[in-house]
Each structure stands twice: as C-alpha cells, then as structure tokens.
Amino acid sequence: MSTNRRRDPMTKTLGLIGAGNIGSALARLAVAAGLNVVLSNSRAPETLAELVAELGEQARAATPAEAAQAGDLVVATIPLSSYDKLPAAAMAGKTVIDTMNYYPDRIGHIAELDAGGLTSSTLVQQHLADSRVVKAFNSIDFVRLFTSARPTDADDRSALPIAGDDTAAKAQVAELLDSLGYDTVDIGTLADSWRSEPGTPVYVQPYLPAQPEGLTDEEKWRWFFEASVVPVPAATVRELTDTAVRRSAGDARATLARE
Numbered sequence: 001m002s003t004n005r006r007r008d009p010m011t012k013t014l015g016l017i018g019a020g021n022i023g024s025a026l027a028r029l030a031v032a033a034g035l036n037v038v039l040s041n042s043r044a045p046e047t048l049a050e051l052v053a054e055l056g057e058q059a060r061a062a063t064p065a066e067a068a069q070a071g072d073l074v075v076a077t078i079p080l081s082s083y084d085k086l087p088a089a090a091m092a093g094k095t096v097i098d099t100m101n102y103y104p105d106r107i108g109h110i111a112e113l114d115a116g117g118l119t120s121s122t123l124v125q126q127h128l129a130d131s132r133v134v135k136a137f138n139s140i141d142f143v144r145l146f147t148s149a150r151p152t153d154a155d156d157r158s159a160l161p162i163a164g165d166d167t168a169a170k171a172q173v174a175e176l177l178d179s180l181g182y183d184t185v186d187i188g189t190l191a192d193s194w195r196s197e198p199g200t201p202v203y204v205q206p207y208l209p210a211q212p213e214g215l216t217d218e219e220k221w222r223w224f225f226e227a228s229v230v231p232v233p234a235a236t237v238r239e240l241t242d243t244a245v246r247r248s249a250g251d252a253r254a255t256l257a258r259e
C-alpha cells in the first residue's frame, strides 16, 4: 500500500461571505484547486450571476447564511465595518477565515479598536463566538493574491501569515492555503494578529516590486494592476512578523498601501 497517498482534504467546499476583490480572487483560486465555492454578497445571489458563470460548474451563489452553512470552511471577506452583520448562527461550529482590515478613514471608526489593545480579529471572534476564527489573506493585495499563487514546492512560492486561537482550525486553514498556492507561517493567536495588520512590515509591500518614482495617480493605478510579483518565502514572513513593532492604532493604520 502506498504510504504517500494524499489524505482526503478537510475543505471541499469553500463558503464565501463577500465576493468583491478578495472574495472573487479566492473563489478563482479555489475553483482552480478543484474546490466547490458558494459565493454571497450583501445584495442577492442573482447579482453574482456573471462571476458564477465565469467560475463554472464548481460555483454557485447563495445568501450569506446559506454560503456559511454550505462551507466546510467559511471566508469572511467584507468591510470590517459590517463584521457584526456576519450570520453568527449559520457560522457556528465552522472554521472562519477573517481577511478583514481596519481602515477607519475608509470604513469609519470602531470604538473598540480605537481604544487600542484589541486586534480586529479578536473583535470578529467575539461576534462569532461559536466559530473558530483564523486571520489570513489580510496581508496581501487582491491582485498579488491571485498572481503569486504557486504549486507546492515551486521555487518562487510565497508564504502568508496566519493567526488564530484554535490549533485544529489553523491546520485546516494551512491545508487550504497549500492547496490554493501558498505556504503558511503561524504567527500565533488572534491577540498576536496585529503583526500582520496594516502598517506592519509584512503587510502588502514585500509582495510587490518597488513602484517607479513620479507616476501620476492614473499611472499608479495601472502599475498596481500590472506589477509583477515578488516571492516572499516563509523565512522572510517569519522575520518580518517577528520584528514588527506595535504602534498606536492611528500610526499602524496610516499605511499608504493600496488595498
């Protein structure tokens, strides 16, 4: 009997709450990896018809609660300002990936986070009290999220940080990242997840080449879409997250990284 047969994957169906930049990039990667995806947004399933048609037979659209229930693993990828609208009952018992970042200038202030101390993922976990929240995919921009993905053992494969309080949930998320094209660096608990939040050294920039000087706003936007990828191996992610320094909420969130 073969000893290196792949085990049955823990995640066969990915439920997505949010189907914007990050949600659709993850759906594309998941379908390419052979997973089924159930997509949802704030409006109605039929508003996702075009994306579902592009993704093909492995994809369907549903309400957020239905997507949560259908998923072996659920991704919450909506603006953080709406975290308390995530359907907690439907997500109970599930591993939930939290991709969300706190950008008060764009989404408005959240008093619990401005007070300092609490990470945004801890706040999300408080709302999803019966789920196992793992922060992931928050520290790479949506274009590189898609274009940096590589098969296992590729020389130019990148790693992404993950953080969570539940070891088994982190193992499930690491397995998903592997199948989608990424190595994983476990940076600790949800309380430690500030190490990959906006404004930290691992956040977005390492995966991008240097932006040429003197570009107009329009040229910067085009550059963002067309820029190549910079592979960021696990050792670099480890070093960048280990050496991160926690700053005040205002400083930490004053990143110029495009998201």
Ligand SMILES: NC(=O)c1ccc[n+]([C@@H]2O[C@H](COP(=O)([O-])OP(=O)(O)OC[C@H]3O[C@@H](n4cnc5c(N)ncnc54)[C@H](OP(=O)(O)O)[C@@H]3O)[C@@H](O)[C@H]2O)c1
Binding pocket: 017, 018, 019, 020, 021, 022, 023, 040, 041, 042, 043, 044, 064, 077, 078, 079, 080, 082, 085, 086, 099, 100, 101, 102, 137, 138, 139, 140, 141, 142, 143, 258, 259
């Ligand atoms: N963009 C990036 O490069 C990037 C990188 C890392 C992390 N993130 C984080 O990932 C999250 C998603 O970012 P994004 O750029 O993908 O956002 P986006 O393009 O604006 O998409 C947001 C999605 O969330 C849906 N949504 C909003 N409120 C909802 C609700 N209450 N229930 C269900 N769905 C809801 C929206 O649906 P409708 O269209 O129907 O309103 C839309 O599909 C954000 O928290 C962001 O901070 C983004």
